[in-house]
Amino acid sequence: MSGQAPEISSDVALVPRDLAPGVARLPRRRRSRHRPAWEEPPSRVGAVVKFVVLAGVVLAVVFPLWTVIVTSLSTQAETIRVGGLVTVPGELTLNAYRQILSGGIVTRAALVSTGVTAVGTLLSTVVSVLAAFGLSRPSSLWHRPILFVFLITMFFGAGMIPTYLLVSGLGLINSYWALILPGAVSAFNVLILRNFFMGIDNAILDAARIDGAGDWRILGAIVLPMSRAVTAVVALFYGVGYWNAFFNAILYINDNAKWPLQLVLRSYVLQGVTLPGSGVGQVDVASGAVTGLPIKMAVMVLAIVPILVVYPFVQRHFTKGVIFGAIKG
Incomplete structure (x- = not known):
């Protein structure tokens, strides 16, 4: 009808009043942000x-x-x-490091910790990758019952005494394997790897199978190169765990010559015990002090430095690996 005003679409931009006096002002539309607020x-x-x-x-x-x-x-x-810890450097010396490294106990303990960490990290990472790859394939045999068993171990454990009886029954008391095998596989790390493997496009894996590649070839040539970040993070988890572990040594190692570095550190710092052959007692007696605080801190530095050296090389994969492993897709 000629007497009616033309309809104004809601998509029409706002028209100023001075340009169109007879047109009512439309409500201002909110601008949609192209990125979230925390990225502004x-x-x-x-x-x-x-x-x-x-x-x-x-x-x-x-x-x-x-x-x-x-x-x-x-x-x-x-x-x-x-009267205790020093915060402002005064007279500096390397006598504490010379003393603990000349005795033999700390040096041998550092070698034990290095060997256990290297072998344990390699073994745990390989087993976790194989288990995660098998559990990520829907066609694998009994993958759901096995996955359920993994999940149960995250919430329920056998306990200290049954575990000790198992380790003792296997003849692992006073063996380095007692420091590795009881905690060789973490269900949490296996699930992180499994979730990441499930996020890999099946079309890539199917194309490899069409070309004649088997499961081992697919795992080594396709899956592992695509999962370097999450594998590095899992290896870091295992490495830090093995390096810092001391409770298994308390339970299963009776010979102090096989003690890892963390157990030696515990004997120095917490218990104040000077191990035979460590060469620390001579310094304490000569200085007239009951406890050697520089000796304790020197052992602590030796226990911290390896992780500080390794972590920067893995740190760039840390966030990416954890996020990709925790979220499917």
Whole structure:
């Protein structure tokens, strides 16, 4: 009808009143953001808050490490003068490191920890990759019951005494394998690898099978190269676990010559025990001190340094590997 005003579509842009006096102003449409809010540049206040929080976190991590290193490089007289840990460097010396490395106990324990960590990490990573690849294939035999067994072990355990009886029955007491086999496979790590393997496009695997590749060829030539990040993260988990483990040594190792470094560190720091042949007693007696704080901190530094050296090479895969392994697709 000629007497009616033309309809205005909701998609028409807003028209100013001075250009069209007879047209009512339309409600302003909200602009859709192309990226989430946490990806937007922070405001000045937000940047300052982030800097303060991150600086506090870095200080909380670096300051204890700095204190341990400085104390390990200080003399016994310096620790007695300050009454404990040294934060401001004074007279520095390497006598604590010379002392613990010249005795033999700490050096042998470091070699034991290095060997157990290397062999255990390799064995655990290989077994976890094979188990995860088998459980990720729907056509594999009994993969659902086996997966259910893996899930049960995450919530229920046999206990200390049955595990000790099993290790003893296998003849592993006072054996290095007792430090590796009881915790060789982690169900959590297997599930991380399995979820990542299930996210690989089946078309790639089917194309490899059409070309005549078997399961071993597919795993070695296709799956593992595509899963370097998550495999590196799982290997890091296993490596840190083996390096820091000491409870299995307490249960299964009776010969202190086979003790790992963490158990020797525990005897120095927590119990204050000086092991025979470590060469520490001579320094304590000569200085007149009951406990050698630089010796304890030096052993602690030797236990920390290997992880600090290895972690930067794996750190770039850490976030990517955990996220890809935890989310399918």
